[in-house]
Amino acid sequence: MLLRRCAWHPRYFGYPLIGGITSWAGWSLKFTDGICPECATRFRAEYRAFIGRREPERETPRRVA
């Protein structure tokens, strides 16, 4: 049995998330680490902020003063 687990949940929410069963194949219990939609949203927001801090000129649209 293969269980989908969110590898980012402990970091963003403080508790682990088991997302669901990916595969019933086999009798042994295994985990696959991924990212759930909630964490993906947070990750993208953080990533955008990170890029924005590093390259403000490229990421900011031209402003008309």
Ligand SMILES: [Zn+2]
């Ligand atoms: Zn998550």
